Amino acid sequence: MLFGTAYSLTRSSSDAEDLVQDTLLRAFRAIDRFDGAYPKAWLLTILRNTNINRAQKKTPFLFDDPDDPSGDIADEVTPEDIIVEPLFDAAVQRALDDLPGSFRSVVDLVDVNGLTYAEAAEALEIPLGTVMSRLHRARRRIRQRLAPTVNRPRTPRR
Numbered sequence: 001m002l003f004g005t006a007y008s009l010t011r012s013s014s015d016a017e018d019l020v021q022d023t024l025l026r027a028f029r030a031i032d033r034f035d036g037a038y039p040k041a042w043l044l045t046i047l048r049n050t051n052i053n054r055a056q057k058k059t060p061f062l063f064d065d066p067d068d069p070s071g072d073i074a075d076e077v078t079p080e081d082i083i084v085e086p087l088f089d090a091a092v093q094r095a096l097d098d099l100p101g102s103f104r105s106v107v108d109l110v111d112v113n114g115l116t117y118a119e120a121a122e123a124l125e126i127p128l129g130t131v132m133s134r135l136h137r138a139r140r141r142i143r144q145r146l147a148p149t150v151n152r153p154r155t156p157r158r
Contacts, residue, residue, distance in 0.1 A: 001040065001113045002047055008108045009051050019054065023047040040115055044123035048105075095145035103138035106131055111139075 002023060006016035023046050027034075034042055096104060109120040110131070117135075121128045 002043060005044060005047060005108055005113060006051070008104070008112070009048075019047065019051055022050050022054070026050060038119050038122050040113070041119040041122040044109065044113075044115070044119075045125070048123065091146060092142075095142045098145065099138055099141060103134050103141070106134040107138045107142075110135055 002020045003016055006019040006023070007013065010016045010019060023043065026046050027043055030046070096107065099107065105124060106120060109115045109123060110117065115123065117128055117131045121131045124131070
């Protein structure tokens with residue numbers, strides 16, 4: 001769950017792995033302050049705050065060697081990759097990517113990671129009603145984006 005959320009925030013496997021590791025280290029150091037309620041939301045809040053802190057401090061990494069072949073290695077193809085329609089996956093990903101960040105984060109927490117509305121509200125530090133509203137609007141935008149253009153009524157342009 002943490003890696004999936006981190007990947008959706010960073011769009012990079014190696015950055016997501018680093019973010020999850022930093023998150024777990026911070027959680028371990030702060031475990032004595034954890035009250036035991038909503039552990040997923042607690043971890044996701046730490047992840048979100050860690051990502052914000054990293055983005056604020058982000059500087060170019062000067063030690064990247066473009067001639068080093070040990071960079072990202074392509075993942076092996078799984079049976080799921082063969083069965084799942086690549087075009088549909090790409091369309092869904094584009095629809096998610098086109099959402100504003102506030103909508104995308106709610107969809108990621110609730111629909112992708114399975115958090116309850118209350119857990120998502122706590123993780124994002126927003127009211128429960130805001131989570132519900134953003135989720136409704138985000139789902140509507142995704143449906144509209146995925147609906148075939150043939151079925152959409154056209155409005156005359158002036």
